[in-house]
Amino acid sequence: MTKRRLFILGLMALWMIALVVVAKTSVDHLSVPPWGNPVGESLSAEVAGNTHVGQMFTAPLPGLYRIEIAWVPAPIAKAQCVIFHLKTDPASTQDLWTADVDTRSVQGGMPYGFEFEPMRNSKGQAYYFYLESPGSAPGDAITVRYNPNAVLEGGSAYLDGQPVAGNLQFHTFYSLRTRDKIDLLLTRMTEGRPYLFGTKGFYIGLAVAYVLVLGAFLLQIARAVLEDLEEGS
């Protein structure tokens, strides 16, 4: 192999690495929108004493890391601690995650977010969260925004562990790794497409081919710049 060819191969390799870094950075900057029920025109029962209000949902994506609930706080002077529980289903005896909230710090009208370590295998997994506040008295407790007409696939609001019509107003958030994002993008692209267009391998092949041809095109540009310079001089 001549020195010149070796140089060009090295240059192409360097550019390919740079392009892969650029592609990875581009994918890393992508984010998925929150998922849940955006509207709650009614209010749930008060979260007080033995009454607890919850929501079942099926996570559409991997990396569940945050749940936001829209609640109406109790009067500051009467506010008590609220406990948030996250489980796989209402019958489960073990919490996946629990948090205590001092509701005096909660701003009215704003959604309150519970954040935890991303659950990598959350896609397609059923979850159940509920709020309880044993120390609160009826009339001085929080309520959760709720929509009795909302329909959510794989979801339902719960009152004292029993499903009720509609859904709470809530949003779930997902933190996807690079490979999750690529997989999600490929899944979307293959959806409903026939033959070769319905296989992820086709799109991976297409991307690889694009990067290689782009590398060759960059080489042509670099050469053309030098040629233009020589002609100009």
Added chain:
Amino acid sequence: MIRRQRAVEAALGTLTLVGLILLLGRGGNDDPYITFRYANNLLAGHGFVYNVGQRTLSTTAPLYAILLAGLGLIWSNLPTLSNVLSALSLVLGAAFLLNLSQDRGHRATGMIAALLFSLSPWMLVTFGAETCFYVMLILAGLYAYDRSRLTLAAGVLALAAMVRPDGLIVGVTLGLYHLVRRRPVPWRPVILYAGLLGGWYVGLWFYFGSPVPTTLLAKQQQGQMAISTQFGVGFLDLIREHSHQPLYGLHGILALVGLAMVVRKVNYWLPLLAWTLLYFLAYTILGVSKYPWYYAPLVPAFVVLVAEGVVALTRRLARTTLPRPLLMGFTGLLLIALLAPLLAGTARAGWRTDPRLEVYRDIGQWLDAHTPPQASIGVLEVGIIGYYAHRRMIGFAGLIQPDVARWLTPTTTYQDSAAWAISTFQPDYVVLHHGAFSSAPENDWFWTAYAPVHHFANQQTRWMTVYRRSEAP
């Protein structure tokens, strides 16, 4: 050597075309669906109208609607067809930039400009609309003009002005440029241009009662509203936003260097630059509201300036003691740095589809299935819902009924225009976003006259309700 270069260019063009179709082929914005409905009605034999029996020019792109109707005879999925046309136009537009520069002996500039153009997020956000096709026609016309094919240039640029009326700006620009730079007047191309456009606009006048699209008044009125930003101010906002991203900053710096080069030495780009400047001024003076697709026609001139900037920078480096192989390596890395924000924008465009698309389509299809064929529907954004509903539409943003547009003023909101349109036209069904017409006493008339019949949500942020009229408001 030349054959190999052409093969690489063709391969990259083909891969870009296929990639863009597969990545963006199923996306879309709301406004282009108005044009699709004109094409659909033409195909269905209802005439060149939006609402059957109502001759109003509510599309900015009448020729594009006719083109879609023609192609729709072969492929009836107009939204996807239009996305494919956008991708094809983008790649062809890149090819015209490449050839224009290459034929002038500046191959590198053309290649860089073509590459940046084909991946520009500002072009990609217009997919589905007529913009890519329109820009491609203008670049084709400028290329033909540069090759002294004046009759061809006149024909192609007339087509551009038939696709969008602001295409007239490029004809005027080129006419002035020609008078300043070359004489005498080429009468044959001038007559062809004037004849085609005269016939077209007189035809529109006869058919619709005015050659000016109602959308122009609507977008101007929208631009005055307190919640809107006008084109010129929006442009400054965009520069501010992009200047925070260092790699876009690099684009900006190189474009300034390129501008100096074009003005001093490479003046075959002057017609493109002059058109871009006049286009910018026209849109700023018109005061239309800031929509992303209005900025797309600025892209060709911008990428050309960046490309000239890259060439100027490497030329400057070549005068130093930097060895040529290192200069090659540097040029490649510089181009990758320039491509980085564009690739990120392309990924974003493919990743995030318009959240309205799915929910609006569901609403339109529901209306088509559950309302009488003669029913009228009132809605803020008429595009997607109207396309799938196949009902008489009343738009609260003034795009369909020009009278509604007059209610869009600096002191009103879309709720005011909706209230006026509902009480005036009394649509049988009304589609409203969550929170519109709250239970305030001044809205009692609405709640007396209309009752909710169905809710739609997309599990993200959008919640919409269809209301049916139970009595006259």
